[in-house]
Amino acid sequence: MIQREHTFPAMASTPRREGSARLVFERVGPRTVVSTALAHSPLRLLTPRNHGHAAWVYTSSLGGGLVEGDRLHLDIEVAPGASALLSSQGSTRVYRSPRGCRSEVVARVGEGGLLALVPDPTVCFTGAHFTQCQEVQLAPGASLVLMDLVNAGRSANGERWAFTHFSSSLRVHQEGRALFDERWLLDPAHGPLPERLGRFDALATVLLVGPAFAAAREALSAQVGRLPVIPRAGLVCSVSPLGPEGLVLRAAATSAEALLRSAREWLGFLPGLLGDDPWARRA
Template sequence: MIRGEHIQSPGVARTGRAGDARLAFERVGNRTVVRTALAHSPLRLLTPRNHGHAAWVYTSSLGGGLVDGDHLSVELDVAEGAAALLSSQGSTRVYRSPRGCRSDLSARVAEGALLALVPDPTMCFAGARYDQRQDVQLAPGASLILMDLVTAGRSANGERWAFTHYSSALRVHREGRALLDERWLLDPHQGTLPERLGRFDALGTVLLVGPSLASAREALAERVGALPVIPRAGLVCSASPLGPDGLVLRAAATSAEVLLRTAREWLSFLSGMLGDDPWARRA
């Protein structure tokens, strides 16, 4: 279990909760510190210590997931030269929600700063409706690592791609210019999801942008590009350049475990950049 402090206001009603959080990171000497960490229930923020120079924050939700009507919002600033990691204490579970649930994240990354957004996968249960929006503004010289994974749900319980609606919008801008602006939509109104997604139980995107990630991008582009094409493979990957200093990696896997392991292997360089391994310290 992650150990750290959390700051939260008194609990609110179980149904239709609105939780917001404000985070700010700044560099002090050779280290990054969390200058601001404010959250309102059901959101919680945990700020564990680590052996590196970067600051880490993990999010969690009271009740173990999102229920009908929940709307979570996070605003995040990374100051010049700082290095920050935002992850989650576990998978984002979205329960049956006829009215829907929503999660919004807005981040600003200053010049020479690094932000790693690497939460655990999103898992939508049967009958869930979920909309996610991530908006990242990068200053010149800023760098971004982003991991966004979604799984089929509780497949072992017969709830394979059984949610009602899933939407994920991602926008990354630098100096007002869009580097990436996309929206994933999984909705049975467009066709039965298990049939459309075939053998795959998990989908994911990994995004690397910025000057501090040049060597990692080059190595990953070569590594993924060299993978053989195998019929009925359990993992299918692709790598695409994104402008002069970006790379988008896509993956589809037959299990959530394979996808998560693959994404973390791609980001194995992260521990060196942060000075500590954020996943090894999770156990």
Template sequence: MEIARRVRQSHEPMIASEHTPPQEVARTRRAGSARLAFERVGNRTVVRTALAHSPLRLLTPRNHGHAAWVYTSSLGGGLVDGDHLTVDLDVAEGAAALLSSQGSTRVYRSPRGCRSELSARVAPGALLAWVPDPTMCFTGARYTQSQDIQLAPGASLVLMELLTAGRSAAGERWAFTHYSSSLRVHREGRALIDERWLLDPAHGVLPERLGRFDALGTVVLVGPALDSAREALAAHVGSLPVTPRSGLVCSVSPLGTDGLVLRVAATSAEALLRTSREWLSFLPSLLGDDPWARRG
């Protein structure tokens, strides 16, 4: 069966600054979109459709496992003022897909704001692992993202969402203007999780509100493919001692009858990344190959 992979890029438009005249705004905005479809062929999953419009790019590296991998990236190394990115994907019955990013999502100064949206549908018996690198918002950044995932009966999901304080070493610690993130996971029309993070200095100075923590994270595990991983993580995280002034604060909560949500606040981005990948140490065996092995 022939595998169709289509990747289309358009010329990158001029990047707007905060001084861009109003008449130039429409022309300087970058609206990138991507369409992905994963399908099982024999004992492996293939990328049936990979269609991207600039500034979004899709990378589809080969691996030794049975799952198909796709990494997203954007022209210019990050999001600039006015960017609006959308990703729409389907994972067909019995398929296993990994979607990640080529690196941290950097959001630059953006008076008008940047936006990204993910919409996914996961069929019966299928698995989606959505595990992007951390989001890093620079001084003056305005960023809104939404993630909407529809799970069929018997579908499984691994989701990781990480946020860091920004360029702390350069004195840009929680210095963005606005950060909003919506996460919705539904199964058969029933919400398993429906939440929104909102960090805005209008509600109080962010460095003071976040205290000693420089990074926040959420990991969600849902579905039958993750039964043993959920059990092990619930026991491990639930038994962690509560230590005053700890550099890492974790929590774990059940999510319906076959789900788990883990939270972490860390004093460094490195500790957040290390902890989240330790929690997902089962992922290589689930996919048949290690998506982080060649990335340090």
């Protein structure tokens, strides 16, 4: 169903919107603050206040999504002992883009720091050609939770898995060693996507790495392990360990909304670690 690839295709020459942003989170007393938040159009950064000790940032894009030629790059630094949440103002919409668009996230988490990368799902419309790359470097004692969801598109409009290309690269290094390095591809060149993906309308990858999530990993692994095996179930998921301090959860669901709800339930431990609930106002 999913085919791996080792290189991203070069994009043909086309007018571009080069959007870049830099975020730095630092610990000041008992709280984390955003000490640097610089963004160039079409990227925007929103820094709402919250009641916890962690700092939150939400990304958005002028025009409501990515279009032909967009190339976005976000650089994140979490200082030692700081706690940060990065999410999105809404789903990442990728519009028709025959020659492609691209999004890159590079993050570094200092010793004892915590980073939660939990954006809303990626939605590729008909004719979208999208490449995303995420890379995270973890120092000793650093922790990461990452949620990556992609759905079938505007299924209600008959646009189900109708994009032309979706490729994703996710790399996590812990103390300089590769912990997770995966690249995968959804492309109708290898067969019609609706047929290959069958009844499923959404896919998810969730990573939990580092000492802050030790109890959460144990609980999530037990929760998924207890799920019954049901023929043609609406949600199928599995968990696998990543060394002694990591876990990866993979899931496929027949409903994008149901998968998003489930993913947020799996991450139900986050409010306790952040001091506030990032999804309470978006229920």
